[in-house]
Amino acid sequence: IEKNFWGIYSLQLGAAILSLFLYCVLCLTLPFMKNPVAYILGLSLVSKGLDISWLFQGLEDFRKITVRNITVKLVGVISIFLFVKSANDLYLYVFLLTIFELLGQLSMWLPAREFLGKFHVDIEYAKHHLKPIILLFLPQVAISLYVTLDRTMLGALASTKDVGIYDQALKLVNILLTLVTSLGSVMLPRVSNLLSSG
Template identity: 30%
Template structure:
């Protein structure tokens, strides 16, 4: 038994190392916002804090435009060609150039939208400052480090910038009117982290920046396009919830939903770490046996996490936000159902359809799910009424739709063979 474990560790040393680094990143990204959350909700109040979250939710659509699916498509390309410096230079240069163009487009789009929304008033500045989310996507090449399976650099940079700049929140944000410091401090952290990351890529790793050919740009654009379409559709039902809540219910309700979402995201951390750790290997090896073993572990872990949260949700809400945030509890209890459902759809979509070349199939499933989400929201708007719970229920049905769709296509294309029940 010991020899088997030793052999398993030896054969997966890189995977385990990257998983460890990703664990640190996820813990930092999860815990630090939760540490400052009680302080921000107390100092800024539900209204202003909800406004900050609402602005970030709006900018989230532009983040999808800037990202354009490259975080998956480029990771795959880097992982395949990581030993070819010339090809690596072409990939990295093309992705940075494409992201740069898309970032300029995102700024122009925001300017046009805000021009036709004069009622935004003084809050326009908040939306512009919230563009740090787009900036982070363009100058922090997580796709490169994932592709070469060197997650230690991301870990060091993340820990350094997050600890320092989350600490500054306690120094600069003292009253409700200081809400603009939230995106400002985040933006400073993004710039510092991005500069360090770029130095590692171009100086330490000696990846040459080249002017890519039009054909190269076209190729990487087309490779990422189906993923972009799917992510945009996914964004419709992942982040539109807070936008809809803000528009129909108010910013305090946005704060309630945001706390519930933060807690649910805490449950998704193990799954996200597994995704980032093994996706490069799956893209390279395409080992279905390995994927099926991972599926069993993933399902058990996510079901157990969901059950634990149902029991502890009230205590977690009171601990983080106080009793005034208890409306978040019912939302959490509903959304915990999505944790194992999303874990399964990740296996069928991210581990099977995309690595095995069914990008367009995956994209069509996500687009269909976005339409399914929109139809449900329209029905609620016209015939029922928007509430926090109704929005949460729609999230469950939409995620179930995605999982069913990815599973069906995996079975149809021979990527997954369901076990036959013995009579």
């Protein structure tokens, strides 16, 4: 487990550092990115770089992921209700959203210590798995563009209010899709385990 984890995490860490670098370049060069909300949301990229929930999915230990998600979201919602009082607290609201996401990712490292050993970057393992990961990555980019392009185009053609209404309606439609997708995420490690054991 340790060798596989550090090999895969080396790729994830490299991608996170590259993404953070590109995000910083965008924040410094694009006028609409030069605002505190964009800077605070950079913490979200750090959170993605620290995300190791895939380790527990592979180990079929969904309890830890579920407990972490429920706890972090519950504390986050309570904090928002306690501290965010008006529209003037926008920066605090964004900060609370991102900091609880970051704390949630950090909390997963504590139970993972028993599997991981000492931190190391495994370049050879990362090189070996880079091509298959890119083959999985490209369709995900296409799907992400397909899913978000409608809102981007609507934002260019209509008002922010229209985008907000459209986005909320889309979230209602996507609830069923999320249920089906989560079922696939839960079953995939088990099916993979059964196939590998013959």
